[in-house]
Amino acid sequence: MNQSFVGGDLDVELRALDVLVKAVLVLSHAAAPAMVERGRGAILNVASVAALTTSSTYSAHKAWVRTFTEVLAVQLKGTGVTATALCPGLTHTEFHDRADIDVSGLPDIAWLEADQVVATALADVRRGAVISTPSLRYQVASGFLRAIPRSAVRALDSTGLTGMRSRWKKD
Template sequence: MATVLITGASAGLGLEFAWQLATARHDVVLVARNEDRLERLASQLRAAAGVHAEVLPADLADREQVARVAERLRSTEDPVSLLVNNAGLSVGSRFVGGDLDAHLDAHEVMVRAVMVLSHAAAGAMVERGRGAVVNVSSIAALTAMGTYSADKAWVRVFTEALAVELRGTGVTATALCPGLVHTEFHERAGIDQEVYPELAWLNADAVVAAALADVRRGAVISTPSLRYGIVSEVTRLLPRAAIRAISGDRRLRRHVAQEGTEDR
């Protein structure tokens, strides 16, 4: 039975990862800021799946707390075989004239923490000759919509570089790049989901199932659903001037400002 560490585990895609991995008989280490929510989830997973569920509260915008999570990843007792770097947050404002501290917090969570935790996990996994790292990026990584797009673009490229470095070690790295996903955060943020056609939306369970299947086959980029795979390829072929023009659409910018909302 393998042990999995999931950041942002108390809600959104992180919650779905926790349930799917626990029901597949993996022990879980649950990381997020809200300890009460983590404890409730851990109790539910223990009861429903009969697995060991460890709670590790941490705000990944705080470097000392990130270091605690990294130390857990380096532990040789009950070693972690799969790291899911899912935590993130929404800035909800433009960069110019906006709250710089909010953008810096997002960068800490979605860039620096991903680097630190990937370093800790991959180092320990390589020593054991097996393991996997999943870093949650976004289809927004291919656009130019604010610092969220920039942060997620870094996650995608970083994961590709990590995968290259890990070749032949028995350890893999996968960047998960979902499109629009139904989660509770869109409701909390007041996003009108009817603005986008139903065809554009994915369900969290399908996204996570596809991601885990891609991890098992060693895929470096996981883009769940055929339609978003096509969107990804078309976007990568378009001139960047066209991408910048599309990224200026206010409706899209408003959505991306909220798309990054996950539990920290």
């Protein structure tokens, strides 16, 4: 979402909440019972490394997906069904263009390739991982963000170091 929450369009926030949170809840609720009944299956929800930041309401949505998937994994334990939260970093897809986010200033090393993210996520699902972070650099970044005080995370985000807030495209 390319807006600040304060003063932003509430309808934009509600649409994002529907897609990023409500859809995960509804689809997981629809899929889990049949998987549990047959004694096998896997639910893969897309969260993000952004779940560990405070850069926007997108971070809050992805934090919900990450925590929800962990809750689901606990509740599914012993059923033959797993739940995995995929937490990639920046990945080459159409996401940023569609969100009208200018990423031209980001270094090449920050980017992951979608096919590698998918391959790693599926491998992690097969081994029953609850959290899948598909690159060493984002595993390190995630560890750092979990280890430092939340006040430091908020300070990093206020400078734009972990978020996209200062990179919205201008018309």
